[in-house]
Amino acid sequence: MQEFPKDMMPLPQDFYDQPTLELAKALLGCLLVKETTEGITAGYIVETEAYIGPGDKAAHSFNNRRTARTEVMFHRSGLAYTYQMHTHCLFNVVSGGEERPQAVLIRALEPWYGIELMKIRRGMESPIGLTNGPGKLTKSLGITKEDYGRPLTLPPLYIANGFSPESISAGKRIGIDNAGEARDYLWRFWVTNNKFVSRNQKSEYVFDFK
DNA sequence: CTATAGATGAGCT
DNA sequence: GCTCATCTATAGG
Numbered sequence: 056m057q058e059f060p061k062d063m064m065p066l067p068q069d070f071y072d073q074p075t076l077e078l079a080k081a082l083l084g085c086l087l088v089k090e091t092t093e094g095i096t097a098g099y100i101v102e103t104e105a106y107i108g109p110g111d112k113a114a115h116s117f118n119n120r121r122t123a124r125t126e127v128m129f130h131r132s133g134l135a136y137t138y139q140m141h142t143h144c145l146f147n148v149v150s151g152g153e154e155r156p157q158a159v160l161i162r163a164l165e166p167w168y169g170i171e172l173m174k175i176r177r178g179m180e181s182p183i184g185l186t187n188g189p190g191k192l193t194k195s196l197g198i199t200k201e202d203y204g205r206p207l208t209l210p211p212l213y214i215a216n217g218f219s220p221e222s223i224s225a226g227k228r229i230g231i232d233n234a235g236e237a238r239d240y241l242w243r244f245w246v247t248n249n250k251f252v253s254r255n256q257k258s259e260y261v262f263d264f265k
Numbered sequence: 266c267t268a269t270a271g272a273t274g275a276g277c278t
Numbered sequence: 279g280c281t282c283a284t285c286t287a288t289a290g291g
Contacts (some may be wrong), residue, residue: 120277123276124275124277139274140274141272141275142272142274167277
């Protein structure tokens with residue numbers, strides 16, 4: 056197997072100190088890295104969703120709801136917010152700053168490093184299904200509730216520079232039909248035409264950077 | 266390719 | 279007890 060680059064550097068704290076909608080777009084193309092005793096796995100972020108509590112009915116922090124689960128959302132940006140959904144673990148990046156409980160859900164990756172380990176963890180051979188969904192990518196990378204509250208500026212779980220998308224698409228978030236008005240907010244972002252996105256959807260807006 | 270049903274368990278009212 | 283920020287298998291076009 057190829058060697059993991061020794062000069063891979065986590066993005067600094069100030070990267071996370073930008074408005075949540077900006078951060079959700081800035082994360083596209085970045086590399087998400089997880090180191091475990093089994094090995095290193097990493098993939099490029101290709102799909103995100105913004106959750107902007109307390110005014111966002113789809114957010115766990117709606118109405119400033121503060122519980123053991125949502126506690127980390129009230130802390131500084133750049134921490135990991137992991138939680139269990141049905142039988143899966145989902146991974147978010149805390150944003151918004153202290154006492155502003157917001158987050159960016161990572162919904163899909165393009166596998167880049169440690170693909171053999173991902174295949175073992177997922178029990179499948181095809182690369183396309185390894186990380187094209189929020190519950191799938193955490194299983195492939197070995198992200199668990201143990202990672203709750205970890206700073207993303209340091210190993211074993213961190214985000215580094217990757218590629219710059221030529222175009223970003225935006226549309227409605229997925230799986231929040233119970234969220235009233237908030238269900239129509241265009242707070243889902245993905246790398247245009249990337250085949251590792253969790254599902255296809257007509258984009259309402261396109262941000263072109265060519 | 267799309268649509269749908271069922272499994273599933275932590276978190277909260 | 280009720281609610282899900284999901285996934286997989288299966289059936290059908």
